[in-house]
Amino acid sequence: MVNEEGGADPEQFRVEGLFDRMDAIGKAMLGVTTQCAQCHTHKFDPLTHEDYFGLYAYLNNVHEATIAVYTDEEQTEIERIHAQVNAIEEELKAATPDWRERLSEWAKQTRGDEVAWQAVKVERENFTGEKFSYLDDLSVLSQGMTGTQLTADMAGKPAPGRYAAVRVEFLTHPSLPRGGPGRSIYGTHALTEFRCFYTSPSGERRQLKIASASSDRELPDREMEHPFVDTTKPTDPRRVGPIAYAIDEDLNTGWHTKSGPADRNRDCKAVFVLAEPIEIEEGGVLTFRLKQDHGGWNANDTQTNMAGRYRFSVTKAPAPVADPLPRSVRDIVNRDEASWSRSDVAELFGYWRTTQADWLAPNERIAAALAEYPEGVNQCVVIEREEPRVTHLLQRGDFLKPGDVIEPHTPTFLHPQPADSPSTRLGLARWVASRDSPTTSRAFVNRVWQAYFGTGIVETPEDLGSQAPPPSHPELLDWLAVEFMDSGWRQKPLHRRIVLSAAYQQSSRVTNEHRECDPSNRWLARAPRLRVGAESVRDIALATSGLLEDRVGGPTVYPLTPMFLLEPPASYGKKPWDLSKGSERYRRSLYVQKYRTSVHPPLQLFDAPNGAVSCVRRNRSNTPLQALTLLNEEQFVECSREMAERVIAMDEGDEARIETAFLLCVGRKPRAEELTVVLDYLQSVRSGIDAGAIDAVAIVGDEAAASDTVSRRWFLQQCGVGLGAIALQGLMANDTLGATAAADPLAPKAPHFAPRAKNVILLFMGGGPSQFEMWDYKPALLKHDGQLPPAELLEGYRAAFINPQSKLLGPRYKFAPAGGSGLMVSELLPHTSKMLDDLCVVRSAKTDAFNHAPAQLLMQTGSQQFGRPSFGAWTTYGLGSESRDLPAFVVFNSGKNGPSAGTANWGSGFLPTVHAGVEFRTVGDPVLYLSNPEGVTSELQQSTVNTVNALNRQNLDLVGDAEIATRINSYEMAYRMQASAPEAVGVASESQHVLDLYGVDPAKPSFAKNCLLARRLVERGVRFVQLFHESWDQHGDLKKDIVKNCADTDQGCAALVTDLKQRGLLDETLVIWCGEFGRTPMVEGGDDGRDHHPNAFTIWMAGGGVKPGLVYGATDELGFNVTENPVHVHDLQATLLQLLGFDHKQLTYRFQGRDFRLTDVHGEVVHDLIA
Known part of the structure; x- marks a missing residue:
């Protein structure tokens, strides 16, 4: 689960991560499904709820840490450095016989000179981004995803008194990279500016002037270093250096603690002396601001430069300075000397020697030795906690509902654990790997x-x-x-x-x-007959072409990929993809970058699973998109050209070259009838070249055609063999990769009973549209605008960003009655309000999630966790498709961002990937790999497909595998799709009347254009069309942004329903308008924003068997909670499936030993909504 939004609890991510590990251990090691027992004890499941959390307890007592790992050579170097340091220290001791007495005297003088500090218990005040845990020692631990810039305001109430200075301690912690104290890959951090504010009990707030600052880690001024340099600018003006940079009011300078790897990962502290002492009154609040603007340009974990754990303290002592002693040294000094151990003395000596002016030269020698300390590489690990974490039985797997305490134990239905086995992960590992394990x-x-x-x-x-x-x-x-x-x-x-x-x-x-x-x-x-995995498909192509770089290990591979999929609106944020160069591009697919929910498309199309859940059994599909990938994807085309050159280089005649091509592709020589098919193909290609119908130079590429080793004339004469090799790349996917899947998983299927709807168009307003500015008019909210809501209304309420002091915000726009129902509709919806009698408006929708990603997943897949099939995937799984030339499930994206939950919103989850949504574009090719390679005409492509299929038909007659027939059909459908897909998205063919109805400019992408395309696709038999418009997250600028959003979507939505109705398609097409949740009646972001609100929101539906003109459900006078006819997300899903002809409890798919369904174990059909 990925959710780093406001209000999210870091404990939730930790628990979900443990659930994921439990799932992997169960499936991969024990052959046992665990997910049912995560929530409850099932009558058919030998793994009980108690046994589940008994296993969970072994994994619960850990820190998730990132440590430095060293090679054998580096470890040897470290040992050499330590030996050198020890030798120099021994030389010092030998040359200073009274060193121990001098050390003791120094300790006596130092003991007791520490300033008394009072730690302040703080909580976050106002910022977004990181999440925090507040530890028992009053320190704050940053968790979750972090950006590269952050302003953190932490507020606390010190005891009344007169204070002169503030101390900030930056502390290590096992969960931070290399132990911290920062969150960079090195465990370091940078502080751009520190500021302090005081708010009196009466509410008056003022900034406190800081006179001076000191620290125990002073590094010289220097430029920003990799990877924190902002590469998006010609030069990065930022610098880092001493603590004075943290109070100079310059956002380009900052205090940085990044010393060498031998010394950087330890506690450090900074003291800020106030220009004038502050008198804190009872109830007065100090706010500490950490401004951190010295991260890299890209918000990922290699470029963050934030503090990881810190603690604030105040002191009454005048003009204090930062204690130069490290905390561990100070603790030893403060103890009686008689209690010092040998290691204590060694640590004291290591610090004390640096304070001796006459030892400057030896100290410089030691510093020079430590400067050679190797960097190592980061490795994610889990390590045992010093203080055991108590494990509770979580009711229904909810981390907010802890039950009885559970001790670590193994499942009672499996082999017993030895009595002397430790209750640790090591004990669990020995039990798993025991010969007694069945x-x-x-x-x-x-x-x-x-x-x-x-x-x-x-x-x-x-x-x-x-x-x-x-x-x-x-x-x-x-x-x-x-x-x-x-x-x-x-x-x-x-x-x-x-x-x-x-x-x-x-x-x-x-x-x-x-x-x-x-x-x-x-x-x-x-x-x-086994089709190899997705990675092997790419590797085989590279191997047959001779391009494969089979070096083991090395950096991540970034092959050519459709970049638009990594950027908004297809992706919520831009994902880094630094294209590999040279031979690095041709390394094995094992090394190709894979984002958790986004897989390199050529691999995904061949059923490579994403990282949402552990996978021990892959689906194997057979789709036209796979054929298009083999025919047209850039790297497969490159492999084909390279293999063609390998074959052409042989000077032994056509038959010998074809034999070589077969051996490269399928590991055997061609049969006589196969040889005839390919020779006929070669002759047709050569005839096309001679007639000028085929541009062989364009196909092979200018570089090859112009090279010294391949003359133009020679290539034109022999190119047919190269094109034959291109065709054989398609053969490779059949003879070598023939699968045993269902003949046609998208063939039309009958539902459980007669459906009211046959097709679905889902208009998803990503971000959470505000019902108070559109659909749910609340005069009382307008009346109480600016007032605090009743306290009892907020009891137990979890919000993303707002706090209990957030005031009510009345509707920002006017409403007027519309339609026969007289429903009050906003002035922002002039088009939709005119066709209200065709809509079924539900004002009582509710959900369980209050942040975007989990709420979108819950709405689309029935679960807040990644890995479940989407509504569209379930629909095509149950109904198949009426179209033979287009995908069954099509997705369009618009708006300024992509969906927060990414492609999981239209993913197939554990269903075969053929049921996943296919992203269409309205500019360029609508489908990936639709266009032919350079120089390949439609006629040549058809000839190539016919040749591949002729070879496949011979193979089908020989071996009798029905899957070959499916592959033949996939190639034929892929060729047809190359014509039908562009035609389907060609809105210029629509009449001007229709274009005006939608408000569409055919040359420009827009949500309205996507609505028109949805109608065109449904007309052509596409089963499910999903339109995402992710622009509705108005935490601020509500008045301005919602006007734009409504202007972008209102006419298109209304036109879609009107157009479907005029064409007689509305009765069989279910149109749904919704977001993942609504917005709060309270304000956020000053006076012009609303927060996420799961308790109550509005959706509407049209056609497909729903009651037109119905207004269903109601909320309280402030719109906070549903008061009449609640419709939970699972109820909505059950109702939609009912309209499609399915009993939601019976539309299931067996996975991990359990029958899964869209509504999970919930949901009731809302019959009142059905006509």
């Missing part, structure tokens, strides 16, 4: 078997339990598991045993005998 070795060998044969001995590798299908060969599973353990859990003997087996080496050809005795090949009467 599941661990079986789960592992079952997954390896699945990798070779496509299906495990147990079909569900994540679930070896009684509710799973029984093993096809139970004795084989047991034998392999025992052999695996007997070999010392070594993988190589297991792989060797499978590869050398008769089962693996048999033919995959299907005979009539096979069809009769083993039609699904569950008993392995023949070898399976």
